[in-house]
Amino acid sequence: MPHRAFFAFIMPSLAAMLLFIALPIVSVAVQSLYVQHERVVTEVETCTPFSGCTKETRVDAEATEKLRNDEPLGRFNGFGTYLDRNHLAVTEIGAILSDNAGFKDTVARVYNLPFYRALAFTLTYTFVVTPFAMLLGFCIALGVNAIPPFYKGPVIFFSLLPMIVTPLVGALIVYWMASSQGILGATLQVLLNDPTLSLKSSAVLTWITLLVYGIWHNAPFSFVVFYAGLQTVPHDTLESAMIDGASRWERIRFVVIPHLMPLATFVGLVQLMDNFRVFEPIVGFSAEANATSLSWSIFNDLRGQVDQLFGSAAATSMLTIVGVIILLSPVLVRTWRDFNRR
Template identity: 50%
Template sequence: MPHRAFFAFLMPSLLAMVLFILLPLISVGYQSLFSPPRDIEVLSEICSTNFLTGVRSCEQTVTIEKVEGPNIFRGLDFFCGRSVLACGELATGWSQKKGGVGEYWSKVVLNLPLYKAMAFTMFYTLITTPFIIVLGLVVALVVDNLWRPLRGPTIFASLLPFIVTPLVGSLVLFWMTDNTGGLLYTLTNTLAFWADDFSLRASPQATWSVIAVYGIWHVTPFAFVVFYAGLQTVSQDQLEAAMIDGAPRFDRLRYVILPHLMPLITFVLLIHIMDAFRVLEPIFGFQAAANAQSVSYLIYEHLVLQADKRYGSAAATSVLTVVMVFILLLPVLIRTWRDFRVAAR
């Protein structure tokens, strides 16, 4: 393809990436280092004297005056604040710790907002990712080997969880676990005979598990569609040659199908890791903010729920989120680049 035609096809995509990805990232990075001038609290006092009694009374009022001016460089103040990395709190907790590292981790680190949100986000990412890839591959293999007239209805039924809006799906899950007669609540109380009132929303462990199961149920159809499309491009000649050589089904899967699907597995892995860090709707729909807070929920809390909007803390948390996602993706990207260089030789 001529270079001019190549760049003509590429420029719209590059322009969209610059406008909607690069520039917002630069803006967030700037807001994490700078902030507008702080508002000034003005104390005013109004006094009056009662001429009949001679008693003098005063009333004090505080008004907030906005200060106009250029943004002030804060440096790493937002990053080290309690809402983000909490550098001072960590140092103080370490100097005053009486037990071991485990106690310091549970009583100090996990009680700070960012680390508490990171713990849940990492749990959600690491638990859901392997299940989504394995289950998506299993469903794709099963559907690919079904009787052809049954494939259409099966594909449609398999895609329903992915079609449902996350907020709606989490609301349905909330109603199913409600203690006023929800299906899952009744079922778990029937099975959990040792507890009088067992609720899936009663503890952080149960809440985290339910949200993870919901995430697997919701995203597995995406992996299934990708893998099923990849299975349609597997070389039938290679499969027939393996069958003639006497390779069992498992060996055909291991040595023919999986190597062919490996780029798609990498693609699903990259997409889901980035998507898992955005988990927010299930927390709202399941009303699980008391037991589970993700990094996205923490940013939302800084921007919306706080009475005093913490734009600097939200920007610093966003920057750290981008860095953490990049660190998680780095091994996959390095392997993809190595495979690309090997294939190009």
């Protein structure tokens, strides 16, 4: 296809992506260098006949408003926002590292900083949910592959539901069941014989609930892909493995799993990307007291009732984008090498 025709065909799509994905990234980068204006303060002298004159400072609402309207970006702050307490917290980290009471204390104090708190949960979620969901999906695929064909349709139908459901809605459904007055929460209270047990009360329980929800939500995707992959496992290889005396487990280990490996890489990559932006479950479970994620921090900054903290949100966004690129880099490097070899 000649260049002209190619660009004519791809123009709408490319324009949409450049305008609404590439340009916003630039906009985020610019915004992250600015912070909102401080309030304009004026000094007013009030004099009364008896007590003399007093000076007081007042916030000049009008001037503040005008300044903010004239320069909506705020004032230039360089990398200040990145380094402040709500983001990388460089001074705080320095203080913690130079003066702490052992490893446990360091971790606890670092965890109290908002950015690291969000990062800790985001990374835990990404790297716990992804492998476990893939493992569960693989087991389901093996199980479904062995049931009579007649039942496969309905089983796949129900299996798709946790994945296809709107993430916020799915989170709410599970949250209501897991709340102390819902069926799951109440049953757990009875089973563990602890009538005050509430999944919301402790950080550990909230994390576990969110992780379990994540695995429930993500397993169907791996299941569907692995199930399709199982249909293409070469018959001959399996049979010759059997003739060579391979047990059922050995056949799975040495024939099926290697065959599914390319699929697993793909599933893993997609799941890592999706889990890294974990956001809706935290809103759905109202878990922000115990677990926050990078996406949630950005949302929280933007949602502010009084002031929307564009600069702060943008700085977290930039750090998130860096995280995404680090996650993607092995894939990008590998593709680059493959491409050059061709």
